[in-house]
Amino acid sequence: MSRRESWLLLTPGLALLVLAFFFPVAHLLVRSVVAGDLGGEWTLTGEHYARFFVDGYYLSVVERTLRLSLIITVACVLFGFPIAYLMVHGGPRLRFWLIVVTILPLMTSVVVRTFGWLVILGRGGLLATVLDGLGLAGRSFTLMHTETGIVLAMVQVLLPFMALTVAGVMHGIDPRLGEAARTMGCGFFGVLRHVVVPLSIPGIVSGSLLVFALSISSFITPGLVGGVRLPVLASSIYQQVLGTLDWPFAAAQSVLLLLAAFAVIAPYAALVRRRDLAA
Amino acid sequence: MTRFSLIAVAGALALAAGVAQGKEQLVVNSFGGAYEKVHRELVITPFEQLHDVEVVMVTAYSADTLAQLRAQKGNPKFDVVHFSGGLEATAAAEGLLAPIAASELSNYAQMYPYAVRNLDKGEGPAYSAAVIGILYDTEKVNPAPSSWRDLSRPEFAGHVVLTDISNNWGLLSFLMMNRVAGGSLDDIGPGLAEVKRILPGATVVSKSPEIQQAFAQSDAWIAPYAQDYAFTLTKAGLPVRFVQPREGAAFSPITVNLVAGTKQRELAVKFIDFSLRAEASAGWAETFRYSPTNKAAKLSPEAAAGVISSEQAAQQLTSFDPIAIGNNRSAWTDQWNRAIAK
Amino acid sequence: MVGGVPLAAKAAAAVLVAACVTFMLVPLAVVVASSFSASEFLVFPPRGFSLRWYEEILGSREYTGAAWTSLRLAAVVTALSLLIGTAVAIALVRGRIPGTRTLVALFLSPLVLPTIIFGIGLLMVFSHYGDGPSFTALAVGHVVVTLPYVVRTVAAVLEGADPSVEEAARTMGANAWQRYWHVVIPQCRAGMLAGAFFAFNISFDEAVIALFLRVPGSETLPLTIYSKLEFSPDPSVAAASSVLIGLTVLLVVLMERALGIQSLTR
Numbered sequence: 082m083s084r085r086e087s088w089l090l091l092t093p094g095l096a097l098l099v100l101a102f103f104f105p106v107a108h109l110l111v112r113s114v115v116a117g118d119l120g121g122e123w124t125l126t127g128e129h130y131a132r133f134f135v136d137g138y139y140l141s142v143v144e145r146t147l148r149l150s151l152i153i154t155v156a157c158v159l160f161g162f163p164i165a166y167l168m169v170h171g172g173p174r175l176r177f178w179l180i181v182v183t184i185l186p187l188m189t190s191v192v193v194r195t196f197g198w199l200v201i202l203g204r205g206g207l208l209a210t211v212l213d214g215l216g217l218a219g220r221s222f223t224l225m226h227t228e229t230g231i232v233l234a235m236v237q238v239l240l241p242f243m244a245l246t247v248a249g250v251m252h253g254i255d256p257r258l259g260e261a262a263r264t265m266g267c268g269f270f271g272v273l274r275h276v277v278v279p280l281s282i283p284g285i286v287s288g289s290l291l292v293f294a295l296s297i298s299s300f301i302t303p304g305l306v307g308g309v310r311l312p313v314l315a316s317s318i319y320q321q322v323l324g325t326l327d328w329p330f331a332a333a334q335s336v337l338l339l340l341a342a343f344a345v346i347a348p349y350a351a352l353v354r355r356r357d358l359a360a
Numbered sequence: 361m362t363r364f365s366l367i368a369v370a371g372a373l374a375l376a377a378g379v380a381q382g383k384e385q386l387v388v389n390s391f392g393g394a395y396e397k398v399h400r401e402l403v404i405t406p407f408e409q410l411h412d413v414e415v416v417m418v419t420a421y422s423a424d425t426l427a428q429l430r431a432q433k434g435n436p437k438f439d440v441v442h443f444s445g446g447l448e449a450t451a452a453a454e455g456l457l458a459p460i461a462a463s464e465l466s467n468y469a470q471m472y473p474y475a476v477r478n479l480d481k482g483e484g485p486a487y488s489a490a491v492i493g494i495l496y497d498t499e500k501v502n503p504a505p506s507s508w509r510d511l512s513r514p515e516f517a518g519h520v521v522l523t524d525i526s527n528n529w530g531l532l533s534f535l536m537m538n539r540v541a542g543g544s545l546d547d548i549g550p551g552l553a554e555v556k557r558i559l560p561g562a563t564v565v566s567k568s569p570e571i572q573q574a575f576a577q578s579d580a581w582i583a584p585y586a587q588d589y590a591f592t593l594t595k596a597g598l599p600v601r602f603v604q605p606r607e608g609a610a611f612s613p614i615t616v617n618l619v620a621g622t623k624q625r626e627l628a629v630k631f632i633d634f635s636l637r638a639e640a641s642a643g644w645a646e647t648f649r650y651s652p653t654n655k656a657a658k659l660s661p662e663a664a665a666g667v668i669s670s671e672q673a674a675q676q677l678t679s680f681d682p683i684a685i686g687n688n689r690s691a692w693t694d695q696w697n698r699a700i701a702k
Numbered sequence: 703m704v705g706g707v708p709l710a711a712k713a714a715a716a717v718l719v720a721a722c723v724t725f726m727l728v729p730l731a732v733v734v735a736s737s738f739s740a741s742e743f744l745v746f747p748p749r750g751f752s753l754r755w756y757e758e759i760l761g762s763r764e765y766t767g768a769a770w771t772s773l774r775l776a777a778v779v780t781a782l783s784l785l786i787g788t789a790v791a792i793a794l795v796r797g798r799i800p801g802t803r804t805l806v807a808l809f810l811s812p813l814v815l816p817t818i819i820f821g822i823g824l825l826m827v828f829s830h831y832g833d834g835p836s837f838t839a840l841a842v843g844h845v846v847v848t849l850p851y852v853v854r855t856v857a858a859v860l861e862g863a864d865p866s867v868e869e870a871a872r873t874m875g876a877n878a879w880q881r882y883w884h885v886v887i888p889q890c891r892a893g894m895l896a897g898a899f900f901a902f903n904i905s906f907d908e909a910v911i912a913l914f915l916r917v918p919g920s921e922t923l924p925l926t927i928y929s930k931l932e933f934s935p936d937p938s939v940a941a942a943s944s945v946l947i948g949l950t951v952l953l954v955v956l957m958e959r960a961l962g963i964q965s966l967t968r
Binding site: 385387389391392393394396414416417418419420428431432435437438566567568569576596 | 743763764767829833834917918919920921929930932933934935
């Protein structure tokens with residue numbers, strides 16, 4: 082294929098990416114540091130960022146956002162890893178159904194899945210009915226407007242990303258490594274500990290990063306399940322964009338959201354890279 | 361595959377071109393749920409049939425609608441907007457609404473004066489009005505509450521429902537609580553202090569259906585909110601009643617406004633006039649106990665007993681300065697969010 | 703590997719599978735079950751059985767209009783994304799361009815950026831330089847977020863295909879058109895199909911960008927469900943949601959038939 086032909090094929094995609102992806106994101110970044118009208122008079126400013134730090138409110142919002150996202154990510158690793166293992170090593174039927182079970186919710190609109198959780202977690206909902214039947218809690222038990230409720234719903238929404246990412250990596254592990262470990266006297270858990278887990282680390286890392294990034298930027302599920310008293314950063318941004326129309330402040334918050342994400346992700350990624358090098 | 365993709369592309373392009381819509385369209389907002397159903401019955405559907413047009417309804421509370429209008433300034437997607445809580449004054453001051461002449465409204469002469477006050481400034485006429493007081497469960501709260509201060513009574517802890525101020529009825533309730541606590545439109549500190557006292561034993565919701573859920577699943581006993589919603593709950597079979605506290609209740613006209621720059625001005629004005637008919641005004645009173653703004657509205661004795669139907673009675677209720685509300689709203693929201701966040 | 707698995711691990715696996723299936727599917731099952739409720743309110747367990755809510759949504763202009771908008775959107779997005787994405791994938795796999803690795807990362811980058819940030823950026827740009835939110839703006843946004851899926855699936859398939867066939871066609875004098883029509887595109891077929899599946903499904907179900915770029919009066923189905931959920935949560939919302947779930951099931955089954963379930967996990 083000639084170079085000209087290649088560029089011809091690439092151009093529409095590149096143009097779209099630059100104009101409709103990088104440009105809007107750059108526009109957002111610029112908005113966050115500019116005061117005045119972009120079309121006319123404007124000056125550089127840090128005032129939108131300063132507003133964020135005037136008191137502890139937004140910091141507490143960030144704290145909640147990061148804390149919940151970390152819990153969600155850890156829960157996704159704990160449940161996602163065994164599911165991925167079964168997806169790769171289970172029988173064909175089990176494998177088929179596990180894929181269906183993860184793909185189906187993944188492909189269903191987040192609005193619909195959250196709706197399901199509202200019916201389950203609300204007062205007199207499915208969970209309350211079950212717990213009542215078991216004698217553990219009354220009918221009026223509810224996880225709506227609680228952080229536990231947010232975590233439960235979010236884990237269901239994000240678990241498929243983790244399971245599929247880990248399964249993808251685990252699939253590439255040479256089965257002979259496991260056999261070798263066994264002939265050398267490793268039991269099931271030995272193989273798991275010395276072969277499967279270490280070699281799945283790249284999948285766990287990229288799955289965690291994906292889940293973490295998705296959870297710090299969600300607002301539909303936290304908003305509907307958590308209510309107005311448990312604001313997370315993304316719901317605050319949403320409020321500024323569509324409610325008070327304070328776009329520069331929303332832009333500044335978006336940038337801080339990204340920075341917060343990097344702040345958590347970067348050491349994690351570096352840690353893993355160092356581990357890889359050491360091994 | 362190649363044939364498949366050709367068909368897909370051709371089909372998609374045909375779809376994108378869109379099938380031409382036959383009827384003239386009017387885009388309006390409404391407030392969702394049961395309100396929207398009645399709105400359709402009383403106004404929208406008869407209007408569509410009369411003029412052979414289509415009215416597209418968008419569910420959005422007043423504050424969200426105002427935000428959308430601001431974002432769409434110069435290229436409005438709405439033709440007519442409904443506002444409560446005085447937002448029409450803010451919108452009109454910002455040039456988002458267009459004035460209507462009294463002569464354009466066939467129902468003008470029948471309206472209470474307060475309902476057609478500022479037509480020349482761009483504020484639309486009121487087609488009904490709401491009273492904001494206290495809702496309570498008659499089986500749990502005995503004797504009936506009589507003061508805004510009753511919300512913080514210790515025996516109600518765990519059973520109070522407050523509404524977020526992004527909702528206008530929530531905002532007006534809060535402003536009443538603030539006033540009774542000694543605050544004013546320049547100082548909501550006392551109101552916030554009162555709210556903070558109630559919060560440990562309260563649920564904060566943002567949309568009216570959540571109030572119904574709270575009362576229906578029997579843990580909510582008392583909530584500051586609008587009279588019409590008490591009637592909705594009563595109709596749903598709940599033992600809920602509305603009371604005007606002795607310090608006064610807030611009064612909020614609900615207006616129907618012409619959006620500045622609409623391409624459908626003529627039809628939109630017809631729609632606004634149609635919304636003001638005595639039948640519609642009476643219908644709102646019968647179904648929801650909204651107070652009629654059309655003097656010619658004929659009410660059943662039960663409805664008449666439950667609504668405000670004179671200029672004088674309306675004057676006696678508390679009306680807050682809508683411009684001051686508009687100017688302070690975003691600062692209040694900031695303070696409110698800080699106060700209620702856990 | 704099954705031989706060496708201790709009983710405890712097997713039991714744990716069984717419990718895990720059961721818990722996982724319940725956890726993942728119950729929210730969907732609850733929605734579907736509520737949609738057949740005969741009562742006026744959303745209660746669980748649903749009371750009575752009726753199809754009245756399906757009748758209601760089929761007769762409601764809000765829902766049918768929104769479904770039509772979503773369908774148009776998803777069709778346009780799928781077509782454009784497939785067209786642009788396939789071209790990109792071919793160039794990345796077969797072309798000789800310096801910096802291919804960087805380009806691949808570039809084209810996959812919309813997957814990494816939080817959608818909320820992209821959505822706000824688009825809203826700002828379309829409001830600043832254009833007329834604000836519109837169907838076109840939303841379609842552009844969806845093409846951007848679905849493009850990485852098409853690029854990835856097509857590139858994956860193309861990497862496994864034999865490039866010498868194309869070379870052969872070239873040496874035998876096939877012109878560019880014939881080469882693409884008879885050789886390259888058929889080689890991409892499976893990837894395009896999987897890409898189309900993702901593009902259609904994502905665009906049809908997406909709610910975040912749609913929320914920021916919504917046009918009053920012509921909203922997509924997920925948004926209509928979202929606002930109903932907030933304002934009037936009756937079983938009609940469950941019925942509309944069940945329709946969305948049904949559509950997803952249908953798409954997954956179609957994909958399973960066409961390419962096998964494994965193709966979806968790549």
